[in-house]
């Protein structure tokens with residue numbers, strides 16, 4: 491259930507393993523717009539195992555070096571792609587979300603995804619199918635139906651604007667101010683993805699229009715940030731508060747239901763790993779259900795994926811707290827240098 495990144499990946503794997511699969515997706519069609527996602531080598535390898543790695547690389551582009559900087563442009567810590575390439579054989583690929591979903595969807599037989607099919611009744615779905623997979627994202631109904639509201643979404647202390655700008659940049663990176671961050675990544679010729687994060691109370695209403703608010707906080711930061719603020723397409727900017735799932739789930743499996751992706755471990759976006767982990771979950775779940783009894787396969791999936799994804803979510807939250815610090819910036823920057831010296835997640 492859920493035709494997002496995790497749901498489509500799982501469907502490809504399960505079909506290859508001989509299952510009959512129906513994906514119920516509430517959206518009427520694949521989304522036409524969306525910003526870029528960093529897809530790390532481990533997720534690309536999982537896509538390779540499903541035969542769609544080449545198609546995904548083809549619609550993305552390798553990410554170049556970058557840096558975490560201060561608002562005046564001085565680097566805090568470099569983000570060295572050569573290191574990732576040397577260790578894992580290839581860099582992170584930047585893939586626009588709509589292109590990623592299209593590549594996954596194109597690998598499925600026509601009709602596998604039933605668009606415009608919001609699932610309301612999980613009990614009926616369970617009764618009608620051998621296995622139900624809750625890949626329904628951060629606000630998962632399946633999770634709520636299984637576990638109630640003890641494991642719910644917690645506000646991560648910040649709101650984010652995301653969009654694209656008509657601008658060519660050669661390198662990406664993130665800039666950390668005081669309770670404020672701005673990130674840019676090249677998306678393609680003449681196009682740049684950007685996001686801006688501000689520490690504010692949940693559901694905060696700004697007194698100024700978004701454009702003025704962004705300019706007030708980021709307008710005098712280093713290049714190319716002012717140029718991005720001059721040239722972004724106001725029509726495709728989205729703003730939403732950031733949430734993560736807490737406390738961590740005691741299991742990703744209950745009876746014939748499994749949770750994956752954000753439904754199982756919604757994390758803050760600070761390590762750029764949510765989609766990657768959803769992909770790896772989907773490939774792993776399909777592999778575990780290949781030729782095994784359903785109960786055994788689901789338990790094997792839980793054993794394989796729960797710990798690493800929950801560790802990733804905890805690490806992401808730690809970076810979130812560091813990045814949003816309003817003071818003690820020297821301690822923050824040193825901690826970040828130290829953390830990255832152990833190597834970023836791959």
Ligand SMILES: Cc1cc2nc3c(=O)[nH]c(=O)nc-3n(C[C@H](O)[C@H](O)[C@H](O)COP(=O)(O)OP(=O)(O)OC[C@H]3O[C@@H](n4cnc5c(N)ncnc54)[C@H](O)[C@@H]3O)c2cc1C
Nearest residue numbers: 492494495496516528609626627751752762763764765766
């Ligand atoms: C600002 C930001 C930046 C990010 N950057 C990165 C990045 O660089 N790299 C990265 O790896 N991750 C990144 N992520 C995280 C990533 O977007 C998510 O982790 C990922 O989309 C999760 O995939 P999913 O399949 O679990 O959920 P989704 O992609 O959210 O898919 C869930 C699907 O379920 C459907 N659905 C929901 N409810 C129902 C229902 N009742 N019935 C039927 N269908 C339903 C939805 O319509 C949707 O299509 C970022 C996130 C944010 C917020």
